[in-house]
Amino acid sequence: MPQLSAEKKELTLDVDTLVNGINKTIFATADDELRPVMNGIYINLQPSSLTFVGTDAHKLVKYESETENDITASFILPKKPANLLKTVLLKEEDAITVSFDSKNAMFRLKSHTLVCRLIEGNYPNYNAVIPSNNPNKVLVDRIELVNGIKRVAVCSNPTTNLIRMDIADNRINLTAQDIDFSVSANETISCSYDGQPIEIGFKSTFLVEILSNMETPTVVIELADSTRAGVFKPVYDDKQTFSSLMLLMPMMINA
Template identity: 45%
Template structure:
């Protein structure tokens, strides 16, 4: 049995930032939970459904020894609902099969998901020469408006970066719907056009709380990376990844 102690607000934030990205596929149970990777250097929480991925890392907390386990969604939802946002310590004890969370007079015991978590570091593209910084509120509003005109099955929107301008567009030829918006952004890199599922983007934006965002891209067929645009003053590191959709010409 290994034991780790964490402030309630840290665990609560880690769950809230990752849980939405976990999959619902019963055939791939390992991806239907949140991966806890606790080491003497940092604590990392990861969730992915193969379309999007979130990695939330805290380098200001650590575990006495390395441990990795996959927590199912249900107990995480319970934890999220009952954890306070304070500094009270939560004790996490875990064995091969079970995890036990003790806090504030509550003890929650759950079975862990069996299996090996996929190598998530391997899918995060390392070399992304194209970098865009944009206001979060303006970007979120624009994506939500434009996506109303997107195809109802693919939810595809198109981002086009050129100079210091970002064009966000969507069209649904079946209903002759089309929307097009322009935002100013700060962009370094070659002109790029890339397509995404707007529902994934909106979900991810809802979990970023900085006033502006950083996007990094390598190519239209490679994953886009999304970060909050601010230094992690409290050892907090949030990375989100979303797979593109093929643009129909």
């Protein structure tokens, strides 16, 4: 078993924080041999918060939880140990002790100890790609939108999975077409929209993946324009001790 260096850092986390952080972000991680840092979950510790980030350059998920610790550090947890942890933690109730240095991490549970090698390298500056000024906001029923996307996507081009969203007048018009087979589909969904009319294209499989990894009945989609990433956020009825956002890069719509 690898030993941690004398410069190791240590903290205690509750089970829910770690499980939620892994569950929310692991689906967005990449399988990219050329950029190994994106093949894991980036965990960033600050004195008052704990942030989990997963991205594959097309989609990005950021999950932030309020915590009390006196450590400022970060590491990249590979996908395989993250999946193992997720499974083992479901049976745990006690707090978990996490120790790590620049190369390895150790998770001490009540009856298990998991040691893994961390991914070395610099994680991309994820905050730089999250658009801050998004004047167009869509409030929509999540399940209704997911089901509409799935129905319309049947007629999308199997190579691109492109689905077009025309948003105006409190309506989202979903359109997909496959020119090679001369098939198309469209469906209109009611929403609450505050902003200018906008046309934007997304990969339908990514859209379904993002919306399926939220648990709230309603989501808000924040958009700047058709060339900038869409920001998806769950809408909660009351104040939470955590926040999450999911970002999806748009696709070019052929005129």
